[in-house]
Amino acid sequence: MNFSMKKIRTVGCFMEYNSKFLILLRQAYKPDGNTWGLPAGKPNVGESDVDAMLREIDEETGYKTQASELKLLGVHVFEYPDLYLEFPTYQLKLNKSFKVVHRPEEHVEYRWVSAQECDAMPDLIRGFHELLRRVGFIKKTASDQSVDAG
Secondary structure, three states: OOOOOEEEEOEEEEEEEOOEEEEEEEOOOOOOOOOEEOOEEOOOOOOOHHHHHHHHHHHHHOOOOOHHHEEEEEEEEEEEOOEEEEEEEEEEEOOOOOOOOOOOOOEEEEEEEOHHHHHOOOOEOOOHHHHHHHOOOOOOOHHHHHHHHO
């Protein structure tokens, strides 16, 4: 890791219902604004990743869940020239739909998308296309694997 780059830890969750998951469009003025991403956020000081994820799901979607419903898909690390990101990624399988209540000061809109629909979108938050492959929603192709090896 380059010591001049910013290091952050952000938790995120694939909230799944009927073979689709929820994505949120970030406000233009937010970091990585005008991009789509998962419900996600940084843990507060002293807050566990799971507690942060429960809070962020509630704050960003209005859905209340419990730790026992979250499945950790892995802690994914992304390194960029300006950022070192640790991204604990969770999965929450919903057995019924719910009314999404997003915070307009943070997100412009939301969508339920399939993995293929999401992967086809050009305006995803950085790392999201790769995350879809790392967690297995999109199968890696030979060209993806040659990029990984390089």
